[in-house]
Amino acid sequence: MINQIRIDNFKSLVDFELRLTSFTCLVGLNGAGKSTLLQAMDFISQQMRGELDEWLALRQWDKRDIGSRLTPKQNIDFYVQVEIHDHGLVEWSASFNRHSLRCTSEEVFHDGVRLLKVEDAECWLVNGSDAGLRTRKMDIVFEYQGSILSQLKPKQLGDVLQALREQVVNIRSLDLLSPEFLRQRTRESAGHLGLGGQKLSAYLHEQGSEARQHLLNQLKHVYPQLASIETRSLRSGWKHLDISEQFAGKFLKTPARHTNDGLLRLMAVLSQLSSDEHFLLFDEIENGINPELVEFLVDALVESEHQVMVTTHSPVILNFLEDDVAKKGVIYLYKNAYGATQAIHLFSIPSLAEKLSIMGPGEAFIDTQLTELESEIKTLSQQEGMDAAATER
Structure with missing residues (x-):
């Protein structure tokens, strides 16, 4: 399961961080960055497949389209924490160059051991069978796109890096479903x-x-x-x-x-x-579905063995979520004063938490003016900052 992502300089995602659960539902106003987050997850997955130029062409994008206009940075930096069965937590970070369409630097850590490092056209690799015993260095003399892990053979990777690659490759987006x-x-x-x-x-x-x-x-x-x-x-x-x-x-x-x-x-x-994919992404999941069928759809998504992320504008979707699922998985996206997308658990906002105690998730959502939430979130953030400063003192 993907536990956490951080991504910087992808469209409106600047210093963006989000912790994920098995079912994540993104809500927010139009233009807040919901579709962008799905695209970013697909972008991260594509690193493990390579062929970024084909991926851009499929989306009818130019390489300039994926960088943020909010910063002067050129590279897109990201971090992914993955929990892998039989292996535990694995952390992968990389910096993607939009001109070469390649991760020019990468690191993978497992149990405090660095299994992979890529820097200055050199790669240091710890094979799974030799973890903690021997590191192999090689010069990168071949052309590739995305992560170097997209090109290396299984016997070069070892069990953990293979499992990481499989987990990330199996993020599958259907955000253009029509x-x-x-x-x-x-x-x-x-x-x-x-x-x-x-x-x-x-x-x-x-x-x-x-x-x-x-x-x-x-x-x-x-x-x-x-x-x-x-x-x-x-x-x-x-x-x-x-x-x-x-x-x-x-x-x-x-x-x-x-x-x-x-x-x-x-x-x-x-x-x-019913597929072998591990993480499925759906945009505006309720489109074209009769309201009478929404409960069937939501139950299938929440009960799936897969990790799922959806976006929705419909309170009907939220109304069929149990309170505990809504508290953990409904994420409100909004843009700050600089135009960068921010994320907060919707029902961690005090006014929404209070409504949830007497209403269903969908009723609480529809009873809220989303345009008025930003001032409450700002006040909440300021209070959290003051509390953190007091704790440090």
Whole structure:
């Protein structure tokens, strides 16, 4: 699980820090930085995949677009703390150069031992089998993008660095999910849906009939008329998706290009919750979903074995969260006077904490003027600063 991130100089994220839980829900006004945070998580994951130029092209961005306009800095610095099964806490920090699209410096620590250091075109590496015993140094004479960990072979990395790479690679963003993309035919999925869900038909085809049947069984809880989810490979290699429904004993087969938006979005989300990805990112998760189906969706997200981060503008989403989940996982994003995105647990704000004692999370949210929260947050921050200074004295 990703426990904590810090990132500096990525769009509106300047000296930004956030502790994460298994389910994180981002709320805030338009332009506060919710989508930017999802993009930043995807950016961090891409470091372990390499090929940053392809990632930028896919998002239709230039390398200049990802840096912050709020600072003169060129590099994007980030830190990630990961809790890995059987290994414990691992800390990875790096500085990414926007011109070379490469992490020009990196460090990884585990149990106080530095397993990796990259600096000045040199790499110091402690192999997992030799941890604490021998460090190997090598000159970096090959071209790559992102983290050097994206290029090294498993036998060079050892168990901990391999596990770190796998954990970060398996952050998967669907922040551009849209019906237009979901209806597209694709030849292959490479094991994921794509940022917009454009590989849905190929992904479901490659997952096999057992996975499609599992998805069908889940969807029948809210779409009892569903009869089958079928895929087939066309002569040209494109994968075709059909959804069959049963009405009064008759079967109606509908291709994906004519299927309703809400069903396609649920298919995409639920198929990812059954995947091997570790951390899933969804933007404005409620879009296209009938209010009657929101509770089903929220329950699936919160109860998932995956780590999940979503953004929402809907108090309905929050209303289906238990109070303890809301206290830990609902994060309010806002911009300070300099335009940098800031984060605070929504229900740690005194006025919201008081409302939560008598209202549901969604009711407390809708009963609050978000534009008026900043002054309360500022007062809270000043008080915390005074308390910290008093403690130091």
